[in-house]
Structure formats: C-alpha cells, structure tokens
Amino acid sequence: MLVKKNIGFTLLEVLITMTIIAILSAVAAPSFITFIKRDRLVTNSNQLHSVFKFARSEAIKRDKSVSLKASNKQWIVQTTINSIQTTLNVFEITHNSISIDLKDINIFSTGELGYMSQILVSDNDSSTADLTLCILQSGQSWLVEAPETC
DSSP, rough: OOOOOOSOOHHHHHHHHHHHHHHHHHHHHHHHHHHHHHHHHHHHHHHHHHHHHHHHHHHHHHOOHHHEEEEEEEEEEEEEEEEEEEEEEEEEEOOOTTOOOOOOOOOOOSSSSOOEEEEEEOOTTTTOOOEEEEEETTSOOEEEEEEEEO
C-alpha cells in the first residue's frame, strides 16, 4: 500500500522561520548602517589623499608648480601649460553626508608646500570617527583618525 507524503512547510514552520529572520535583521541593521557610514568616510578620505599625491607627483614630474583649488565641493588640480591654466584632475565629494574643509594649496616644483595643512573629512555623526588628511610642508601626507592631530 502506497502512503502519500505531503511535501512542503506548515504554516507554523514558515512563521517561526520568518520570526528568526526578523530578529536577525533587527540585530544586524545598526552595525550595517555604521559600516556604510564608515565606508563613505574612508572612501572620500582615500580619494582626497590620492588626488593630493597625484598633484604632488605632477608638480615634480612637470617641474612646475601645481595648485589645488577648493571650489564648492570640488578640489581642482591645475597647472599652467603654455600660458594656459590646465585642469589635470578633479576630486569631488561623493556623498551629501560627507563634509570636507577643502583648502587652496600650492605645490612647488620640488613637491614641497609653503605651509603645513590639515583637512578634516567628517560626516557630522558621533557614531563614526572622522578622518584628517595631514600634509607636511615637505609634501609628506597621511591619514589619521580624528581627534588625533598631525
């Protein structure tokens, strides 16, 4: 005699599974949101640092001064080629929650600057640590986690 088996899930099994998924989602969501905020900060900081290093290397390579001009939410890398102001690269803030105190910086043909500079990258959220781009007068640069200073 053949016994017919029912294949599938009972309503109780589905409800228990959904409850477990809901609890795990509620526990994981806050840490995931913090991860996304931190990733935005790190990404913008690394891109900012990369643009500075690019500008410095271009100044040394071209044996010409290069300027980083702050304009709205952009940092524009410019130099003069054949008496024409030329844009070599542009850094742009990638998310509205990120604020960066961009400053005008001039890099000499030796790769040095006229003064030391600190640029804060922040999301104005206390749950994430802000980052600072430290730039020495010699042109050396690195990122530190705020409130540590250069």
